[in-house]
Amino acid sequence: MDQLAALRALRRVVELGSFTAAADALGISHTIVSRQVRQLEEHLGAQLLNRTTRRFALTDAGRDYYEASRQILDALDDADRNVGRHQARPSGTLRINAPMAFGTLELSLWLPSFMAAYPELQVDLVCNDRMVDLIEEGFDVGLRLVRGLPDSTLVARKLASSPVLAVASPAYLRRHGMPASPADLARHNCLVYTQAAKPAEWTFLRSASPSAGAAAITVAGARTDAGGDTETCTVSVRGTLQANTSVALRGAALAGAGIISCASFIVQDALQSGALVAVLPGWRQAPRELYALYPQNRHQSPKVRAFIDFAATHYLASGAG
16 A cells, blocks of 8 residues: 555545545546545554545544644645755746735736746636635635635635725715714615625724713614724615625716725725715724635645735735735
């Protein structure tokens, strides 16, 4: 038995969730993968996987063995890559996945500079707002603008923090008035981003007044909680347009259709020109954090390392990191 090959087969089966997917990724047959895992179990004298006709699960022994073997394989891969780390130049194709608005309005501003710095690289950028399995779809790195990352086997590196703003056009505000408090948004046409965790709930924060104390008040679809140093107001919003991309909502807001809540980079140019105006300036929303995610087995890839280091340097220089 080739124990190293069997360890790699076990890892692929666990991470990809099936023997078939593991076989495809390794470029061998389903039968070989199954035999390698079975031989590994026979060698150890322990069952690593509980199998049914449709799925499998790691046994307790299998979970411990998988974690230990994964570390061994990572260390071996690191050793292989580090041999030529200093002289290796990033080359080949770098596949990047990013949200539509970020890729269109933000990444496109500095990606050309990265490409100019590494002319031997070809970039394949795919932008969408659905949840993408980076490993399953063959991406080297994914960019995510979120308020919290789910548990994952992916490596995450924080690159920047983006404020979130509620904005509208001057024409819309002339027709409908400027909201004085978050509760007023319940009476406005709010344009909703459907990919948010809670699309129809917008939460605002501000420093609590010294006399506020602890309180909870519900008014016209909005709940305000005051306690400690922060006052929080969550409002239920609705409107005539919802979309799965912030780019469409930005265009609608510019046309005077309503109020949007989005990351500041999406509307920064429109705010500077006066085409959009921030509403509720006394309140703030929790920022979204920009992360680079990448599979563990690519964490020393020169092209991935070059891209993430370039992005981190860019945002550190801009003050967003």
